[in-house]
Amino acid sequence: MIEIKDVIKYIISIIVIIFVAFLLQTSVFPGLKLASVTPNFLVAITATYGLIRGRTQGMSVGFACGIVLDFFSGYYLGFYALIFLYLGFLSGLFKKWFFGDDFKLPMFLIGIIDIVYGTVIYFIFFFIRGDYSFGFYFMNVIMPEAVYTLIVGIFVYYIILKINTRLDKSQSRSTRRIV
């Protein structure tokens, strides 16, 4: 039995997380650039939710992150939503190997998902326009971004995991009360 109150709490937590991550990504971290890249918080969030909650919620969170990006990127609406949707789905496939307090898999996954994201963006925006120097972009944009995202991803993962365990606990308590 799931209470509607818990679902709302859960959704609000996701909205707050995306909001904070977006602000960090656009207004705080451009001042903390390493190797002239900023970390990609939204990819880290999508990967984390996919990993700890599975495909469905990875996709939903990815879709939400993508829509926020679409509103602020000025390209066609739905473009990033589509990419993030599939990133969420992809990371959801890793759920079966997920055990709560292991940090290696989340780190690895966030890095991999960010590399996939970078490669997709390269093919859509650069390869199609006849820019074939993939090696350059891989070494100068995709790899640094993946490494930086992986590092901040550890914190993102840890925070999201804590929030979710908290919500789950409060949910099981209230369910017990009803039964």
Added chain:
Amino acid sequence: MNRKGNFLPSKYLLIILSVVCIMLLFTSYATGYSGEPFRSIANYIFVPMQEGLDYVGNVISISSNDTKTKEQLIAENERLQQQVDELSNQLTQTRLQQSELDTLQELYSLSQTYSDYKTTGAHVIAKGTSNWFNTFTIDKGSADGIKVNMNVIASGGLVGIVTEVGKNYAIVQSIIDDTSNVSTMMLSTSDNCITSGNLETMTDSGCIKFSGLSDPDGKINAGESVVTSNISSKYIPGLLVGYVTTITDDGNNLTKSGTITPVADFKHLQDVLVIMQLKETGK
């Protein structure tokens, strides 16, 4: 655990959301609709927060600039004093030339010069959301009279063009963005060329590319000023873009291409000027 999964298997959700995305893509492509009501929500939630964070960031960066020693300040002061003398000297000369120019322009009834475009200042409050593109958000929007395709300048050079406007924010695509193309010309010979942003050369050497320059006599050398051309459909003529750094012959022996160092400092962009006038193209 899988709450939503109870009533909707993930593969159906994937298909449904994919279709939604593709439909959104098509509608926004076909109609130019960009989700106005949602954008205004974003406008009221994100922009105030971004302005606040930007303010905090500026305060921090100013306090780290405060730590100059007295000797440095004295040396800087001397240097600036010299510059003031030089510049005031130049100013008198320019004034003389200006009055001459005014009389000549009156004769030719060419009253408009680009110096009298109305501009408005704006703060850069957020950078674009990816490392692939060079866009940024400024804190003025349609409420301050900003419109799409207005030109943006900073420190005497062209920075970019407004691509999207909200009520109190606007998104600017900079000229170093990989998808940006500007119709430009060489100042001395008025030969046209296309200046396009390039992520690769920008990361390597801080330059952007130009191409399609017809210069059979080889008059263009490194150091030549590049300005926006008078045939551009979006950019106002005569805005300084940068200086030619390298120039090479193309394989066809007809045109030349090379790199330009932009005037504007894109790494430390904080305040920009928006030119409140759109290019009149007679359309």
